[in-house]
Amino acid sequence: MITKIANWFDERVGWKAVWETIFLRKIPKVNWLYTLGSATLFTAVNQAVTGILLTIYYVPTPDHAYDSVQYITTQIPMGWLIRGLHHWGASAMVILTVLHMLRVILLGAYKYPREVTWFTGVFLLLVVVGFGFTGYLLPWDQKAYWGSSVGTRIAGSTPVVGDWILRVMRGGPDLSAITLVRFFGVHVWVLPASLILLLGIHMYLVIKIGISAVPKREEE
Amino acid sequence: MSEKERLTRRDFMSIAMWAIGGVIGAAFGIPAVAYIIGPAARKQEDQGWIRLGAASKVELGSPTLFKSKIEKQTGWITNEEELSVYVLTENGRNFTAMSNICTHLGCRVRWIADQEQFFCPCHNAAFAKNGDVVSGPPPRPLDQYQVKEEDGQLFVLGG
Ligand code: HEM
């Protein structure tokens, strides 16, 4: 029965070929370090799922942000779990992204023909860091407020344009309601959209080019 | 075991992968459902006895409107809400307290004294003095509160 439905769809949609190219593609004999990219992808999915769940209670305004976060962690069933997964997942994602990049560097996987995969990776790293930076302010507690206050001031220490960057980031000279909403908007719209776009290219190239083999000695 | 039925390494890995995927899916899915339906599954907090006002204000034989403030907790916000109750007495000793919320779709009804009826503007319903439906779509009489009188003050049991 299930095979019948599957075949019915395959005939019209051709999903089997897609499935095969994604999941049944041939790869060289590699080691566990090559799973770091997939591990990062897993944390990305975790962040997306738990992040979407958080937005159904979280309110990005100075008079509600803190209370709504407290409400999630103390009143909503499993709220502590969802927030905890998002909180710790954020750190895990940064660490895994960096480890994945180190593997690519150390095994020389960035070389021809994978330069574009590397370029998209560079922007993915920026997106991941951006997520961390904008997400940090959202709980609107003391740590968040002063952390972002310092963070934006660091950006503000750039020569010549620094003050202007600081004002754009904060939406004015001070950390305010405007800062909170724009960080929220960037965190839940701009960065996810960029992540999906970049990851799409990244994964397309990984599949299209095939992953690199472990470098070998010449004689072997 | 015949050659055909033997579980290949490939099949085993495939089954293991689906199983692990299923466990991870459930580990996210089940808490997610609890998280989403949480506020809906929550019991409404009891309001206890709410003071309406002096029993002497109720006119004999004519529903009298009392308004009192109650505090409602919604999520992390505490709101002041107005509770409107029509109190009716025929003898000054036994009181009936009726909600002013139409039993059709929740508009507010209002006592029209010269017609001796409650009237709901939303879909033209009319209720009799005791709350029974006279005409229109409401499925049941106006809801009643439990009332008590103490030291000349009226209280209703909110919930
Ligand atoms: C959101 C973050 C990222 C995700 C989810 C991700 C995901 C992946 C995955 C699943 C692969 C397949 C091979 C493997 O797992 O090692 C891969 C390959 C690759 N990634 Fe990433 N990646 C991310 C960030 C980066 C960064 C920051 C860089 C470097 C700047 C990078 C450069 C590459 C390169 C060059 C390959 C090809 C490796 C090869 O063919 O052996 N990626 N990525």
Ligand code: FES
């Ligand atoms: S809501 Fe009162 S008649 Fe429909």
